[in-house]
Amino acid sequence: MEHMPEIRISGSRPPLDARPLEKRVGLIILATDHTSEVDFARMVASGRIGVYVARIPYANPTTPQNLRGMQPALAAGAALILPDEPLDAICYSCTSASVVIGDAEVEAAIASAKPGVPVVTPPKAAVRGLRAFGARRISVLTPYTVETSRPMADYFVGHGFDIASFTCLGFEDDREMARIAPSALVDLARDATHPDAEALFVSCTALRSALVAAQIEKALGRPVVTSNQASAWNCLRLCGDETVHPEWGRLMTLPLGPA
Template identity: 75%
Template sequence: MTEICLNTARPLLDARPLRKRVGLVILATDHTTEPDFQRMVASERIGVYVARIFYANPTTPENLRRMQPALTEGAALILPGEDLDAICYSCSSASVVIGDEEIAAAIGTAKPGVPVVTPTLAATAGLKALGAKKISILTPYTVETSRPMADYFAARDFDITSFTCLGFEDDREMARIAPASLVELARSAIAPDADALFISCTALRSASVAAAIEEAIGRPVVTSNQATAWNCLRLCGDASPHPRFGRLMTLPLERNSP
């Protein structure tokens, strides 16, 4: 029998394995947020920690609203008993249906005092950082699911010069839209007088082609995952520019932004 020796010398422990921690609460069906955050946020300094909550298609306001009760439990599963530097609920359409404040309250029950980021809050802050007042919006949703999104941004004093939706009901299909197609869709969705384009939906792979979209439309673009990644990076004290993910990723975050 092999003799096993116990080393009783206590090794030195770091305060944290990584200096900063970002939590993600994402849909069970999400294909895109984790890869995007690994590209844009995760580093030797920042760790990204994920919990999935139940979600069933089709993407309707009713189904989106049903996620609200699971938010507290989902957040509680991310490093229980340990602090986070930011936590993101990664669903744009549900953020407007449930409400940013309600989402923050549900997550705050499990992670009190942690800044809560939603795609719509981050997009609002990003559009303001870019100085955009007139915006075009592109979503993959149906008209029914797009309406609350239009109302959300109109209520925040943005002039919506055009709004285009694609009529998809399944977020897994939204994730399969080719990035090159998103560039062409952006080109057709931007209004001549818009200051910027917002592309909603965390399922879309639009963050990876943000720079290409900006070149195609000649104006800034804000996408759901790009905006939340930017917001989380800045909350972690990372001010480094990442222009390959769009102009927004070169800007600071105003800490009093919505």
Template identity: 55%
Template sequence: MTVLDLPVALDDRPLPRRVGLVALATDHTTEVDFAVLPPRGIGVYATRIPFANPVTPDRLAAMAGDVTRAAALILPDEPLDAVVYSCTSASVVIGDEAVRDAIRAGKPGTRAITPISAGFAALRALGADRITLLTPYTPQTTRPMADCFEAGGFALQGVSCLNLTDDRDMARMSHATITDAARAALVPGSQALFLSCTAVRAAGIAGRIEDAVGVPVVTSNLATLWAAMRACGDGGAALSGQLMRLP
């Protein structure tokens, strides 16, 4: 074996920007959707948080104590531009500000992003305050979501759900099913459709859904991608949909 006596030059970072991702143990979708970021010079560094189906308020709330620990595991002692907690319904059940506080406790000084905080910001950027809400959840899990949107100042024109209890099944829904559900759910007078759940494979087909329903579509992962990109100073379009074309 030869030990090369050469100077080793070190770059400051392997990629200029970096985003931490806290995904559920059962998540099939978020890391795939966030794969659009590394080619743009934004590294995605993921960890997993314990979660056990079914998707119920009690099971979602059980994640609260693990958020800080999960965030702290992402590149310890190194700064991140943002950390995304990738569960929409848990952000509602635990409390959106509580989740973001827990992220910041694990990674002080970072931009903490949830699907709810990003979704609200995205809808406001689109000028939409009258919306239709569509979830894959049961009515029991959807109701707190609807209450959260109303408390956030949005007028819900309609609320629909698909009554699924397992986020792995939510991730297996076909693009055709998602589009058909959006078309069936949209209520006239809505300025946008919010499609909840980071497990649902909707971010990559937002433009197709918009063609079907005729209004802007914001999905959980599309919103967090949009927010994470802006936290990294990237204002370009990574996926289809009107949100990604905003200046």
């Protein structure tokens, strides 16, 4: 038998940093989500900011009823992110569900597990982004069905926007939405933007639209706000990160501004 070494406890204990990383962003995503985690790793995570992810149950098709069904899981999802430790921001990364459930209800559910943490939802972040540009008359592009797009239209009208045009693609499965090529989104965005629109909002955290936001802006000659881009921008600014990233679109060059 080989000789087993003695295991000893070090006589000195190293000092501990207050946190492994200075800032913490929580991210609650759908079990089926292919895009949000990757986008946040690219746009938010850094040597200073950590992104911590929890997935919650979700079943397609993407209907208002199924989206609303996620509400009971929000508190449990939030509680799984660094339990008993504070966060600097927490994002529920589903645009259509945030609209159907309601921003206030999403915030209340998350606050029950993470009290005092600023809550970001993609539609609320998009509203802040569009207002940062001073845009009031907008075009909207979604991958959803008409049934799921209707609450989105009502949401933006309710926040004081004039919708010049609203285009949806008719998809029912968020996994298929994630498979739409970013290059195709550039052409779709061009077709969906009304000549009188001051900005375009591309909805849905499943879409890889943040990758081509700057490219879409170049094609349109006007500002573009996408779900993941707006959420990332909001979370970065809440963490005190004012770094300018024009490669992710003009929004990533602006301060947060009022809600």
